[in-house]
Amino acid sequence: MTNDALLFGLSGVLSSSAPILFGVLGETINEKAGVSNLAMNGMILLSAMGGFAASLATGSLGLGFLAGAAIGAAVALVVAFASITLKQSQVAVGYVLAMLCRDLAYFLGNPIMGMPGPRLTLSPIPGLSSIPVFGTLLFRHDVVTYSSFLLIFLSWFYMERTKPGIMLKGLGENPRAAYVRGANVNRLRYLYTIAGGAIAGLAGPIYSLSVKAGWKGTISGLDGIGWIILSITIFGGWRPFRAAIGAYFFSLLQWMGLVLQPLMPNVPSQVLQVAPFPLMILTLLLVNIGNAEWVERSLSHLPESVRRDIAKVLTALNATPPAALGQPFEKDE
Amino acid sequence: MLDDRKTRILFGSGSVLVALALTTAIVAATGNNPLQAYANIIQGATGSPNVAANVLVSWVPLALATAGLLFTFTGGLWNIGIEGQITLGAIFCTWALRSLQNTALSPGAIIAVAVAAGMLGGMLWALLAGALKTFGGVNEIFGGLGLNFVATALNLWLIFGPWKRPGVASMSGTLPFEPELWMPTISVQSRLAPVPLVLAALALVTAFILLRGSHFGLRLKAVGKNPRAAYLLGIPTWQHMLLSFALCGAFAGLAGAVQVSAVYHRLIPSISSGYGYTGLMVAMLVNYSPVFAGPVALFFAALGVGSIQLPIVLKLDSSLAGVIQGFLVLFVLMGNGLRLKLLRRKRGTL
Numbered sequence: 001m002t003n004d005a006l007l008f009g010l011s012g013v014l015s016s017s018a019p020i021l022f023g024v025l026g027e028t029i030n031e032k033a034g035v036s037n038l039a040m041n042g043m044i045l046l047s048a049m050g051g052f053a054a055s056l057a058t059g060s061l062g063l064g065f066l067a068g069a070a071i072g073a074a075v076a077l078v079v080a081f082a083s084i085t086l087k088q089s090q091v092a093v094g095y096v097l098a099m100l101c102r103d104l105a106y107f108l109g110n111p112i113m114g115m116p117g118p119r120l121t122l123s124p125i126p127g128l129s130s131i132p133v134f135g136t137l138l139f140r141h142d143v144v145t146y147s148s149f150l151l152i153f154l155s156w157f158y159m160e161r162t163k164p165g166i167m168l169k170g171l172g173e174n175p176r177a178a179y180v181r182g183a184n185v186n187r188l189r190y191l192y193t194i195a196g197g198a199i200a201g202l203a204g205p206i207y208s209l210s211v212k213a214g215w216k217g218t219i220s221g222l223d224g225i226g227w228i229i230l231s232i233t234i235f236g237g238w239r240p241f242r243a244a245i246g247a248y249f250f251s252l253l254q255w256m257g258l259v260l261q262p263l264m265p266n267v268p269s270q271v272l273q274v275a276p277f278p279l280m281i282l283t284l285l286l287v288n289i290g291n292a293e294w295v296e297r298s299l300s301h302l303p304e305s306v307r308r309d310i311a312k313v314l315t316a317l318n319a320t321p322p323a324a325l326g327q328p329f330e331k332d333e
Numbered sequence: 334m335l336d337d338r339k340t341r342i343l344f345g346s347g348s349v350l351v352a353l354a355l356t357t358a359i360v361a362a363t364g365n366n367p368l369q370a371y372a373n374i375i376q377g378a379t380g381s382p383n384v385a386a387n388v389l390v391s392w393v394p395l396a397l398a399t400a401g402l403l404f405t406f407t408g409g410l411w412n413i414g415i416e417g418q419i420t421l422g423a424i425f426c427t428w429a430l431r432s433l434q435n436t437a438l439s440p441g442a443i444i445a446v447a448v449a450a451g452m453l454g455g456m457l458w459a460l461l462a463g464a465l466k467t468f469g470g471v472n473e474i475f476g477g478l479g480l481n482f483v484a485t486a487l488n489l490w491l492i493f494g495p496w497k498r499p500g501v502a503s504m505s506g507t508l509p510f511e512p513e514l515w516m517p518t519i520s521v522q523s524r525l526a527p528v529p530l531v532l533a534a535l536a537l538v539t540a541f542i543l544l545r546g547s548h549f550g551l552r553l554k555a556v557g558k559n560p561r562a563a564y565l566l567g568i569p570t571w572q573h574m575l576l577s578f579a580l581c582g583a584f585a586g587l588a589g590a591v592q593v594s595a596v597y598h599r600l601i602p603s604i605s606s607g608y609g610y611t612g613l614m615v616a617m618l619v620n621y622s623p624v625f626a627g628p629v630a631l632f633f634a635a636l637g638v639g640s641i642q643l644p645i646v647l648k649l650d651s652s653l654a655g656v657i658q659g660f661l662v663l664f665v666l667m668g669n670g671l672r673l674k675l676l677r678r679k680r681g682t683l
Contacts, residue, residue: 038474078663086670091411091474092617093666099614100659106652108363217650224482231475268493277482281471284479288470 007136009259013251015141016211018148019044019203020247023229025155026200028238030076032159033192034172034324037079038094040200041226042101047071047204048222049109052215055205056117064118065205072201073194075101080193084186087328102223109215119213120144144206151199156240168192172322175329185329203229228280235283237319246283250276290314336676348668352660359656365649373646374654378639386525390596392634393533394419394588398612399626400536401584406621407544408577409557414462414477415609417484418455418582422589423604424488425454430510430594431496440513448590455586456579458484463578467571489602496600506601516595526595534627536584541623543580553577585609611637611658618662620669633658 023040030037037043047068055064075097082093120142129139138149159165170178171192175185207222208215232250236243257272264272289295295314299307360367378388398415405412412418429450433443458480465476491507498508516526544550555563556573564570592604615633619625640654 082667082670086667086674088666088670093663095411095413095613096617096659096662096666099610099655100663103652103655103659104359107650107656108359110648110650111363227475227478231479234472234475266494268489271486271490274482274486277479277486281465281476281479281483284471284475285465285469288472291470292468294468 007133009255011137011140013248013255014137015145016254017247017251018145019206019211020225020229020232020250021148021151021244022206023200023203023226024232024236024243024247025151025240026072026196026198026203027230027233028196028236028240028243029155029159029168029199030193030196031233031325032168032172032238032322033189033196034175034322034327034329035080035083035189035193035196036090036094036326037076037193037197037200038091038230039075039079039097039101039226040094040230041224042098042103042105043072043075043197043201044204044207044226044229045105045220045222046075046101047201048208048220049105049112049204049215051205052117052208053109053112055209056112056115059118061118061120061209064209065202068203068205069198069201071204073198075201076193076197077190079197080190084189084193084328090326098226106217109217112215113217114214117214118209120210142210144202144210152240152244159240169322172324175324175327179329179331185331189329200229228276231280231284234319234321235280235287237287238322242319250280253279286317287319290318291320340672344668344672345665348664349661351668352657352664355660355664356653356657360649360653363649365647370643370647370649370653373643374636374639376639377642378635383523384638386519386523388631388635388638389530390524390526391638392631393529393591393595394606394608395612395615395634396533396627396630397536397584397588397591398608399615399630400533400540400623401581402612402616403540403544403621403623403626404553404577404580406616407550407553407557408574409560410463410466410574410577411474411613412459412462412477412578412581413474413610413613414459414480415581415585415612416605416607417477417481417609418458418585419589419592419605419609420481420484420488421458422451422455422586423593423600424484424491424589425586426451426590426593427491427496427507427600430514434510434514443514444516444594447594448587451590451593452583452586455584455589456582459578459582459585460575463575466578467574484605485602488600488604492600492602504602506597506599509597509599510594512598514594515598516591518595524596526591529591529595532587532591536587537623537627540626544623549573549576614658614662618665 023044027037027040050071051064051068054067055061058064078097079090079093082088083090122140122142123146124135124141125139129135131139157165159168167178167181167183167188170181171183171185171188178188179185207220212221214220228250232243232246235246253276254273257275261267261269261272299310302310357367360370377384379385398419402412402415426447429447430443433446436443438446462473462477462480465471466473469476496507516528518524518526544553552563552568553573553576555566555568556570560570560574563573588608589604592606593600597604611633612630615626615630619629636654636657640651643649643651643653
């Protein structure tokens, strides 16, 4: 492979990570507030279809993205209402919505299937884009890819460096303490769930208007990505930078699957496309196994020096979810 | 008052009405006649003995999946990996049929061994998800989903690789087995085989007996409600979780084996056909009750089969079946939540 092709491929990895980043960081926000939105997979399909349809009808890309965010927010509102107000299991509601929104997307998207439509064009940044190597890699993208870079920093800054961000952490870790501090826990949870849903909802139009432009129904190749996004959120340990590493790593693996394809003519293409999934299980195993009791027990039998090294690796990999994730909050308990 | 039978039925039917109203509105919004669409679905599911038989053919894997899921749900587990467990059941069944087809064994014995192999395959795949959950701390939803994709890849690799048709491999699956290795159907033209029907009914009865009338069911329920408390009460917690995975996997594997030996007579790429995912919806809709699982699975199967003709007759996508199913489960879930909320409020004021 030539250097140019490699550079071009890596640049593609960055842009195809954009929707994943929006999904993962949106989900990270609502999970930090204590609400997990398992509807992701269907929600992205519905917002991809809806965003494409809106921009097809109006001719405006902006309205397409807006529609995607609105769909994400609406689905998140249902999750919030069912889990916060009606105290139903977040997993149950999320799963049903994941299935329902997927079928809604296929049903409603039927008339616009395969239609040519608007798509986002590249906006190379003048000056910066002509820097060798880095110019191609970082500064020859479309607006959504640049936004995805920004989103990583913004969400980190908000969560770690601002006062409301600290309160957000409290909502998921210790809602009672947040309540004592004067936070209206359930109202804030509503707010963050809807905000997270709107951000994640943008992932849909990012696909249908940029990364995989158009709507092709069941062969759009988007079914499944929402579940990947949810597992990257776990891998990311609810920290924006780590989540970003997960998203880029996943896209890199997918790209490598495509590149390696011609080298392995006997392996059907579908097999290489799923190669990231066993790795996903493996990474989830690595980030969670430190929490298992038997690991601690067997580690205690090892010599001190070895034990300390292994423990260090496990701690570095380990990710602990917000303590009150999935639990309803009642102030008068 | 809000907890009595009458109110439950009232809220339940109210939820169903809301779900139907919303579906109707959505179909109307696409510029189609909702009544015509419903009539088409009903016609497509009951219009001829042939389509009615197809509904039963589709009920078998759905009922088997739902029966299995009742165990994992009782144990407090979300076995989304069931889709892969069905696939592995189909793969193991195909493998057994392929290895035994040229031996001296009688066709009946070969089919029996192959079905048992399918159950084993589903069980092993489920235990993998269970072990990841109990020993590795990997949430069963994500472990299961990952394993689903792996199962699909394994299936495709077999169809396009080692088990490909002589000549060229294709998406239409492996070479069909000889007709004597097909499970016997009620008549030559029909796809409906009586043995799988009986097996699915037996699976539901087994689930009912074990969950409602056995010590095991009671302990599993305790584990599902509160694993920590169950553990302190001396119930072997992780063993019960793994056992529920194994049972669910065996039923799912049976469903896969039936699809291979009685329906398709070969291994095809989408052998699990989403029955596992739909089974999760059925189990949720019946609130994990083994009594209603059978009839509701039949209704869902009828929706699925009935909507197949929609794209041809009305230019509507067949995913309308999934839309109806999704709205039903969503609103029944929310209706129940609303009822309990009103109940809590009422008790609070007393």
